[in-house]
Amino acid sequence: xxxxxxxxxxxxxxxxxxxxxxxxxxxxxxxxxxxxxxxxxxxxxxxxxxxxxxxxxxxxxxxxxxxxxxxxxxxxxxxxxxxxxxxxxxxxxxxxxxxxxxxxxxxxxxxxxxxxxxxxxxxxxxxxxxxxxxxxxxxxxxxxxxxxxxxxxxxxxxxxxxxxxxxxxxxxxxxxxxxxxxxxxxxxxxxxxxxxxxxxxxxxxxxxxxxxxxxxxxxxxxxxxxxxxxxxxxxxxxxxxxxxxxxxxxxxxxxxxxxxxxxxxxxxxxxxxxxxxxxxxxxxxxxxxxxxxxxxxxxxxxxxxx
Numbered sequence: 001x002x003x004x005x006x007x008x009x010x011x012x013x014x015x016x017x018x019x020x021x022x023x024x025x026x027x028x029x030x031x032x033x034x035x036x037x038x039x040x041x042x043x044x045x046x047x048x049x050x051x052x053x054x055x056x057x058x059x060x061x062x063x064x065x066x067x068x069x070x071x072x073x074x075x076x077x078x079x080x081x082x083x084x085x086x087x088x089x090x091x092x093x094x095x096x097x098x099x100x101x102x103x104x105x106x107x108x109x110x111x112x113x114x115x116x117x118x119x120x121x122x123x124x125x126x127x128x129x130x131x132x133x134x135x136x137x138x139x140x141x142x143x144x145x146x147x148x149x150x151x152x153x154x155x156x157x158x159x160x161x162x163x164x165x166x167x168x169x170x171x172x173x174x175x176x177x178x179x180x181x182x183x184x185x186x187x188x189x190x191x192x193x194x195x196x197x198x199x200x201x202x203x204x205x206x207x208x209x210x211x212x213x214x215x216x217x218x219x220x221x222x223x224x225x226x227x228x229x230x231x232x233x234x235x236x237x238x239x240x241x242x243x244x245x246x247x248x249x250x251x252x253x254x255x256x257x258x259x260x261x262x263x264x265x266x267x268x269x270x271x272x273x274x275x276x277x278x279x280x281x282x283x284x285x286x287x288x289x290x291x292x293x294x295x296x297x298x299x300x301x302x303x304x305x306x
Contacts, residue, residue: 027298028047028188030045030054030300034301036191036192039192040094045078054275054300059086060083060084060088068103070096072096094190097196101187103187105183107181148180150171150176166179172289179289181292183204184204185297188300202229203229210224211224218267225263234262236280237278238266240301242273242274254266254268271303274301275298
């Protein structure tokens with residue numbers, strides 16, 4: 001009996017570890033609602049990184065790293081912000097008609113090491129642990145931050161910095177050197193009255209047209225269009241998962257791929273909040289240098305009954 005009990009405990013522990021491994025930490029920005037009829041109303045935003053959607057159980061997102069852009073392009077300040085152990089909450093007053101963009105965007109050197117951590121912003125090069133995050137800088141500017149990797153003998157060398165430093169330090173002359181960078185965006189959208197166009201930043205992977213993100217309904221095929229660094233993001237796989245996966249045996253993920261124009265067509269089976277994730281790996285040329293670009297994108301979209 002004692003041996004049986006020991007085996008049962010071991011099996012339960014293994015099952016728990018396996019279940020936990022199946023859910024990577026996911027960043028998300030969740031509005032209480034995405035469409036509002038009247039100017040002057042509020043929505044409440046939760047922002048976190050968690051194992052399940054949308055249950056805050058890992059860590060909060062820093063409200064200082066979230067930017068709210070109004071329909072007119074002006075930056076809007078959050079109200080009543082509070083950061084708890086597992087999530088950050090703030091209110092957004094909707095004072096103009098159109099679409100608001102609530103986003104956390106960051107960049108870092110590519111190649112994995114030193115890049116932007118899940119749900120966070122990169123620290124400045126050489127900054128001590130716990131230092132305030134550096135201001136986000138995106139692909140398309142020579143200030144980087146960029147990462148480089150090459151091999152000398154049997155040792156792998158790594159470097160990070162700006163293009164000017166890359167040239168001045170002679171890193172560009174290293175044999176087999178590869179220059180890389182990464183961009184990351186986590187966002188959601190809220191519309192007051194009639195939806196307005198979501199501007200394309202040209203920085204990393206992002207929604208660039210097609211069906212408006214606040215005009216999604218069940219039973220209707222929608223076209224989600226994406227750009228990567230301002231160009232159509234062709235051949236990018238999108239993963240869409242509805243919230244409440246904590247109460248399902250399977251994620252029931254929907255997977256679709258963008259065509260040559262960066263458009264993916266999808267029909268949502270049920271209403272609710274969906275978590276969309278995508279990643280693109282491309283190359284770009286900046287000041288004559290070839291740069292490997294890794295862009296990741298996350299959005300929370302609300303699908304209403306058709």
